[in-house]
Amino acid sequence: DISDREELNLKKQVLYKDSLPSRLLITSESVIHPVFGLINLYTNQSTIQYHLLYTSSTAGSSLNLTLRFTKKNYCPHSHDIFNLRNETYKIRNVVAKYHTLCDNTTSKSSPLLCFVDDDYFCLCDINNTAQCFLYNKKFDQCKQCLAQGQCIKGDIDTPSDYLCLCPRCHFGSKCQHNTKLFSFNLDSLISPDLLSSSLVKQKLSLSMYIIVPAVLLIYGTISNLLSLVTFRQPRTRQNGVGHYFFTGTIFSQLSLFCLLSKILHIIINIRGLFILPIVNTVLCKILSFLLSSSNRICYWLIVFVTIERIYVTIYPTKRWLQKPKIEKRIITLITIFTCASHAHELIKYVIVDDPKYTANGKWCVTQLSRPLQIYNQTNTMIHYLTPFLVNLICTIVLLILIARSRANVDKNKSRWKIFQEQFKKKKDMFIPSMIHIISALPHLIISFSLACSDLDTKWQRYMLIISYFAAYVPQCLSFHLYVQPSQLFLREFHATKMWKTLARSRNTVN
Structure with a gap:
């Protein structure tokens, strides 16, 4: 419309996404x-x-x-x-x-x-x-979008009628999801299924995304409990490996608990279910921080397990790195370093309203400045790549050192035969690090391959989801990875009251 001052006034506006009607x-x-x-x-x-x-x-x-x-x-x-x-x-x-x-x-x-x-x-x-x-x-502009996305209004009288034009590597109703390298999170992976227009798909996805982490948590609780009972035995902590495994088991259980809690928190927010605002904000900050920190502390602890075993192989008579005092200091430094490097999550994670899908829908998102975005991505890459590469290199070096040391003694056998024998004999030295490498590798490769993609095709997103959950498998297998392969640790477990109680119960049933 044209006013007397020759200025255009907007009377009505309609918004269309993707395509216009003919x-x-x-x-x-x-x-x-x-x-x-x-x-x-x-x-x-x-x-x-x-x-x-x-x-x-x-x-x-x-x-x-x-x-x-x-x-x-x-x-x-x-x-x-x-x-x-x-x-x-x-x-x-x-x-x-x-x-x-x-x-x-x-x-x-x-x-x-x-x-x-x-x-x-x-x-x-x-x-x-x-x-x-x-x-x-x-x-036609509004201020609903994150990540410097451009907000376009639809109906002037309907606050939920808007569209966000997202910058590169971002998507979502408010540009809240980030697909930059190592920036994929649970919200961006599972929310499309939870917001599907198909009620059947919604219910199926809801069930799966609760059942999978619940199974990991239940099985992990049993496994981690058995491991904790084992590593409370004094003999298991006479060297550093026992201390690392004991601490790693605690953080493994914490990460599995946070994984399920985080998914439940996402579902509650997407569905618009009522939570006190202050409680919702605290959960948003704490769960995101603990999930990131606890998982990555586990990676670093396994790295130092492998490093210590290389040290023992090269210097069999020296025990400096195996001293409990040294190991406790290393564990403390790992914990402080990892938590401090993720401290920005406690500040920058916030709850934002999104009434587009449900009346009280919300998202737990980060609002980072450009320097903090660079820091966050660099920090994530360091905590992913460094433990993975160090673990991989150390495991290969350890295999070579052990095979070479026996080859000098058993000169009549081939190197491959010696390698097989030593691997079976000392499998407890390789299995934990190798399982962590195998579980982390798919997520690493897929994250690199799909960085900054729109995840338009379902198979891309589902591959990321599977690899994401697979990375948590070692956290629920602590007893099988740390205790069972080791004769010393298994013997100490059999000496615990828990094992004796379980053995008596089994004999009674039989």
């Missing part, structure tokens, strides 16, 4: 429709195309229009017409030439129906004269 029915409460209609096409955050929809004051309660996007009804920017994008000092001089754009006789190309500049929207009238009106291009 025909459009416009209804109005008044007898006369607005003077003209305009279509804004957003191809990305920086590119907007303006097309004139209609220009007549038609009486009636509705307009039935056919949508066409042609050169004729396209409204170009005056800077593009006069090639002045990079010559701002000439812009004021061309305003006087605006009327020539509407003139059939002076225009070198076909005359225009409309055009825009930074401040005005101009229509060419029947007299070939440009009628320009102040046009606030922020009419």
Whole structure:
């Protein structure tokens, strides 16, 4: 509509995502429709195309229009017409030439129906004269989007009717999901299934995403309890390996508990179920922090297990690295370093409202500045790649050292035969680190392969989900990885009261 001050006022706005209908029915409460209609096409955050929809004051309660996007009804920017994008000092001089754009006789190309500049929207009238009106291009803007995404409003009276144009490597209703390298999280992976338009898929996904971590937690609780009972025995902690396994078991149990709690928290927020705001915010911060920290502390502890075993293999008579005092200091430093490097999560994780899908829907997201984004990504890569690579290299070196030491004694046997014998004999030295490597490798490869992708195809996202849960398998197998392969640790477990009670119960049943 055009006011007396020649300024455009927005009367009605409709938002379409992905595609437009071929025909459009416009209804109005008044007898006369607005003077003209305009279509804004957003191809990305920086590119907007303006097309004139209609220009007549038609009486009636509705307009039935056919949508066409042609050169004729396209409204170009005056800077593009006069090639002045990079010559701002000439812009004021061309305003006087605006009327020539509407003139059939002076225009070198076909005359225009409309055009825009930074401040005005101009229509060419029947007299070939440009009628320009102040046009606030922020009419259709809003502030719902994260990660510097551009927010486009739909119905002015409906707060949930908006669309976010997300920057590269971000997606979601509020650009809340990040797909940069090693930035995938549970929210971005499972939320599409929980928000599916199919109720059957919603229920199936909900069941699976609760059952899988619940099974990991239940089995892990049994395994970790047996491991803790074993590593409480004094003889198991006469060297550093026992201390590392004891601490790793505690953090394994914590990470499994946080995994299930985090998924339940995501489901509660997406469904819009009621939680006190302060409690919801605390859970958002604490669960994200503990899930990241506890899982990565486990990785670092296994690295030092492998390093200590290399040390013992190279220096069999030295015990400096095996001293309990040294190991406790290393464990303390690992814990402090890992927690401190993730401390920003306690500050930057926040709860944001998202009424787009459910009335009280919410997201637990980070709002990071550009420097913090770089730090967060670098920090994540360090905690993923460094333990993985060090563990892999140390395991290979350990295998080579043991095989070579026996080869000097058993010269009549082939190196491969010696390697097989030593691997079976000392499997307790290799199994924990190898299982951690195997479980982390798929997630590592897939995260690299799908970095900054839109995850449009389901198989990509499901591969990430499977690899994500697979990375937690070692945390629920502590007894099988740390205790069972070792004759010493297994013997100590058989000396515990728990084992004796279990043995008596089994004998009673039999």
